[in-house]
Amino acid sequence: MRYITIALAKGRLAQNTMDLLEKIGITCDEIRDKSSRKLIFVNEELKLQFFLAKANDVPTYVEYGAADIGFVGKDTILEEGRKMYEVLDLGFGKCRMCVAGPEAASDLLHHGELIRVATKYPNIAKDYFYNKKHQTVEIIKLNGSIELAPIVGLSEVIVDIVETGSTLRENGLVILEEICNISARMVVNEVSMKMEHERISKLIKDLKKLIRTVGQDENN
């Protein structure tokens, strides 16, 4: 039996994913050890190997088949636009992709003006403004603390993820338009899906069942 390789987006998403996997009997103690500098973690018994990668790189590993499976946010999937199967919504890491800015910027979105949009997600922003709203904008790529941009006058609005909304609130910004819902997803390489169909389908089935149970518990 060959190893199935799983790529996880570093950080909270990886921890939450490992919590889910543990509940269906897939464990990997080594990956929990934060002091370790190891890059690959193995579960010999189940012939699985795991690695942590920057979120944006997870779809790349999966498309090329260097990872059979990936766990990553929908925001990254949309931004990277890689060829792979998105097979499951894991139900955590929920947030919204939004256009935000000062209240006064709302008018600029309704009159098709040429505005500047700062974002970590240039492809999502381009798709939204060009293909959905048919508004020509200037996209300015930033790498973090996006909320700063309209405050210091770099852009009129931003496209960013909003979770609790507190970053916007504390900086005098509001949601102007919602683009889509985001959450953590499982993705699979197209060839692996065929070659390792049995093992991967079983994993999807077990996770689906678990997520359904967790969802039911939350509703009761």
Ligand code: PRP
């Ligand atoms: C994300 C996002 C917002 C914030 C939203 O930033 O870019 O800034 O979280 O969360 P909230 O609605 O709960 O306030 P992150 O913490 O990843 O940092 P970054 O912007 O520097 O990438």
